[in-house]
Amino acid sequence: MLILECPYCGVKGEETEFHGGGEAHLKRFGPGSSEEDFEGYLFHRENPKGVHLERWRHVNGCGKWFHVARDTATLEVFGSYSAQVTEPPQEIKDAISAKRPGWSWREFA
Amino acid sequence: MRRYSAFAVAREAARYHTGWERAWRSPEPKKKYDVIIVGAGGHGLATAFYLGKNFGITNVAILEKGWLGGGNTGRNTTIIRSNYLQDPSAAIYEKARSLYETMSQDLNYNVMFSPRGVLMLAQTEHEVRGYQRTAHANMLQGVETEFVSPQRVKELVPIISLSGPRYPVLGGLWQARGGTGRHDAVAWGYARACSDMGMDIIQQCEVTAVRKEGGKVVGVDTTKGAIDCDKLGIVVAGHSGVLAEMAGFRLPIESVALQALVSEPIKPCMDIVVMANTVHGYMSQSDKGEMVIGGGADGYNNYTQRGSFHHIEETVRALIETFPMISRLKMLRQWGGIVDMTGDRSPILSKTPVENVFINCGWGTGGFKAIPGSGWGMAELMAKGQSSLTEEFGLNRFREGRFVDESVAAGVAH
Ligand SMILES: Cc1cc2nc3c(=O)[nH]c(=O)nc-3n(C[C@H](O)[C@H](O)[C@H](O)COP(=O)(O)OP(=O)(O)OC[C@H]3O[C@@H](n4cnc5c(N)ncnc54)[C@H](O)[C@@H]3O)c2cc1C
Ligand SMILES: [Zn+2]
Numbered sequence: 001m002l003i004l005e006c007p008y009c010g011v012k013g014e015e016t017e018f019h020g021g022g023e024a025h026l027k028r029f030g031p032g033s034s035e036e037d038f039e040g041y042l043f044h045r046e047n048p049k050g051v052h053l054e055r056w057r058h059v060n061g062c063g064k065w066f067h068v069a070r071d072t073a074t075l076e077v078f079g080s081y082s083a084q085v086t087e088p089p090q091e092i093k094d095a096i097s098a099k100r101p102g103w104s105w106r107e108f109a
Numbered sequence: 110m111r112r113y114s115a116f117a118v119a120r121e122a123a124r125y126h127t128g129w130e131r132a133w134r135s136p137e138p139k140k141k142y143d144v145i146i147v148g149a150g151g152h153g154l155a156t157a158f159y160l161g162k163n164f165g166i167t168n169v170a171i172l173e174k175g176w177l178g179g180g181n182t183g184r185n186t187t188i189i190r191s192n193y194l195q196d197p198s199a200a201i202y203e204k205a206r207s208l209y210e211t212m213s214q215d216l217n218y219n220v221m222f223s224p225r226g227v228l229m230l231a232q233t234e235h236e237v238r239g240y241q242r243t244a245h246a247n248m249l250q251g252v253e254t255e256f257v258s259p260q261r262v263k264e265l266v267p268i269i270s271l272s273g274p275r276y277p278v279l280g281g282l283w284q285a286r287g288g289t290g291r292h293d294a295v296a297w298g299y300a301r302a303c304s305d306m307g308m309d310i311i312q313q314c315e316v317t318a319v320r321k322e323g324g325k326v327v328g329v330d331t332t333k334g335a336i337d338c339d340k341l342g343i344v345v346a347g348h349s350g351v352l353a354e355m356a357g358f359r360l361p362i363e364s365v366a367l368q369a370l371v372s373e374p375i376k377p378c379m380d381i382v383v384m385a386n387t388v389h390g391y392m393s394q395s396d397k398g399e400m401v402i403g404g405g406a407d408g409y410n411n412y413t414q415r416g417s418f419h420h421i422e423e424t425v426r427a428l429i430e431t432f433p434m435i436s437r438l439k440m441l442r443q444w445g446g447i448v449d450m451t452g453d454r455s456p457i458l459s460k461t462p463v464e465n466v467f468i469n470c471g472w473g474t475g476g477f478k479a480i481p482g483s484g485w486g487m488a489e490l491m492a493k494g495q496s497s498l499t500e501e502f503g504l505n506r507f508r509e510g511r512f513v514d515e516s517v518a519a520g521v522a523h
Contacts, residue, residue: 001418002409016419020409022363039508043361043452047350049412072364072410 006058007066007080021055023047024067025087025106049073051096051103053088056080069096110305112217132297133304138311141337142170144491145329146344147316147352149173151182151292151477152469153344154299154310155484156491161306163485164492169308170338171300172331174315178296181346182477184414184446186369186403188382188391189478190227190287192254194243195513197501198455199250204498205482209290212481218298220290221396226381227287228257228265230431232276233387240282254284268378273430276388289382289393295480319356325464326356340465342491347412347447349470358462360470361507362449366416367406367474370425370443372435374398388427392435400435402428406448406474416445448473453512458487458499467491468504 002015011017023045029037046052052072057065067085069078069092078095081088087108088096096103111117111130121128144160146153149171160166171177189209191202208215209222231237240256247254259271262281271278300310311333318330319341328337343352347364374397384391389405404424407416421443429436451457451471456479458469469487472479486498501513 015409015417023410035508040359043507044359045350045361045363047360047363047410048354049348049351049364052410054409073412075411075413 002070002075002077004056004068004077005080006061006064007082008064009058009062011058011061013061017058017060019057019059021057021065024053024055046105051078051100051105053105055083071100110301113219132301133310135312136309138170138172138309138314138331138333138336141328142309143168143338144340144342145169145336145338146171146342147329148180148343148345148348149177149296149300149310149312150180150344150346151178151295151299151480152346152472152483152487153342154296154303155480156342156344156469156487157303157308157484158299158306159484159488160492161303161308163488166492167306167308169303170336171303171308171310172314172316172329172336173310173312174332176312177300177310178293181446181448182296182480183293184369184444185292185477186391186393186401187289187292187477188227188287188384188393188475189222189290190284190382191252191478192227192229192243192247192282192284192287193515194246195455195515196250197513198515199247199252201482201486201498201502202479203250203252203482204485205479206286208481208485209478212290212295212298216298216302218294218301220294220298222288222290224286224288226265226283226285227384228262228381229282229384229386230262230278231280231282232273232278232385234279236387237279240280243282252284253286254282257281257283265381266379266383268432268434269383270431270433276385276427276430278431287382290477292477295477299484316352316355319352319463319466321357321463326466340467340491342467342469342487343461344469344487346449346470346472346476349449349468353461353468356461356463356466360457360468360504361451362457362471363410364412364447364449365406365409366411366414366445367403367448368416368421368443368445369401369403370421370440371395371402372400372438372440375400375438378434385428385431388424388431390424390428390431392428392432399441400438406450412447414445414447450474452507452516453514454516455513456483456502457504458483458490458496458502459504460490460494461504
């Protein structure tokens with residue numbers, strides 16, 4: 001059972017308090033982009049066995065979206081952070097690096 | 110290979126069962142094979158089997174990181190049906206279902222195929238319309254199904270409660286030729302037949318890298334050393350993304366946990382398979398008497414083969430309303446598998462951006478039923494470069510917007 005913390009209201013709850021929203025930090029490609037980019041944006045997913053950056057929503061609480069860094073092979077949660085960013089803040093990156101040296105996620109670390 | 114038969118049982122009984130031979134060999138890998146299949150689940154083994162049987166390609170290795178059949182093939186609830194909505198789905202699932210009918214004879218291995226019938230309950234008006242549509246589509250596809258009344262449902266499943274306050278039974282989609290099979294036996298039967306054709310099944314051999322030269326595959330690195338090949342088939346279900354990354358391409362797939370559970374054994378009380386998709390639950394009774402129950406998939410990426418407890422709770426809570434008599438049953442075991450989900454809930458059987466690398470994945474929550482049909486099509490695709498069974502299931506369908514949309518028709522694990 002996952003225990004997550006909402007970075008907005010600070011509530012720590014088990015997963016039924018929240019709702020998963022899939023992979024985070026997708027770069028949008030729309031009309032005018034190449035077919036490869038559009039396909040990648042719509043369908044291709046990192047789906048790693050390891051560090052995963054993802055979106056969650058605090059459905060049974062404040063209702064806000066936020067981000068979580070988690071390991072899909074162990075279910076360990078490294079931390080949660082604001083939805084208003086396009087990559088994890090430095091302290092989240094550091095928290096991941098401390099436990100998973102050499103981890104990677106697309107273009108950033 | 111010594112054939113199994115009534116005579117063989119008598120012969121071995123007379124000599125205290127000392128003459129049974131191992132069902133498959135466990136050789137060390139050779140330097141090179143014509144074809145390497147990664148993943149000794151049902152789909153990988155069936156692919157190898159039909160490469161040999163239909164195309165005479167037997168210089169084949171099947172590499173498995175754990176034990177054969179230990180992935181989703183040995184973890185599923187074994188429902189076999191072919192009442193899908195879209196034509197390409199009907200073709201491959203019906204091919205599979207019909208091959209299941211003769212599989213025990215074809216493999217000389219009892220896979221306990223039990224065509225006891227599969228009933229999908231309609232518990233909302235939306236489902237009634239949806240299943241009537243599926244029944245009509247199936248009629249055109251030559252797949253025998255019918256939409257049945259609540260009274261007929263009650264005849265088929267006397268333990269059902271039709272008048273649940275939240276989920277009344279308004280009818281059902283009935284496929285009399287659907288049923289169940291013995292999941293391990295399917296893997297074991299194919300493994301025995303593959304080994305007999307001279308193929309090497311190498312267990313505890315994890316593929317760790319895909320080697321390429323000039324955009325073409327030349328082999329793989331494994332925990333048992335490097336092995337060369339001309340063609341590579343990736344058939345690893347939940348780990349497809351991991352293998353694709355090794356080969357250097359991405360997939361429209363996410364891996365999530367799907368769980369099942371079984372009760373203590375009880376006297377026979379239900380002789381068909383019942384699926385209740387609105388509530389994400391389905392149930393059948395095993396030959397041992399256990400009620401086999403499956404639920405919905407978890408809502409987040411997961412490779413741990415264990416799922417969230419609340420999903421089980423939801424499934425059981427809903428099923429109890431439809432089957433009140435199970436409320437007093439103790440549950441014996443619960444387990445999970447990692448399933449590979451695509452956006453349109455249809456599989457991928459395809460060439461890949463890497464020459465001579467083929468992939469068979471995306472069966473998600475419902476690929477056990479498809480094993481023989483998938484192997485048949487995948488073998489043809491790998492041997493000849495194309496197959497009528499697989500052509501609509503290519504990777505390019507995502508870019509081209511040609512989905513084989515089964516998410517509405519199935520919408521649930523099965
Ligand atoms: C709980 C549950 C219930 C289900 N119920 C049903 C049902 O009722 N009906 C139905 O039709 N389907 C059902 N399914 C789905 C079905 O089980 C799968 O679609 C099907 O078994 C997939 O078979 P496969 O051969 O593709 O994969 P698997 O059987 O998972 O085989 C893949 C193999 O690849 C191996 N592998 C992975 N990575 C590597 C590597 N790097 N090197 C070497 N080997 C590797 C794995 O160890 C594994 O053995 C269910 C699934 C689950 C989990
Ligand atoms: Zn909150």
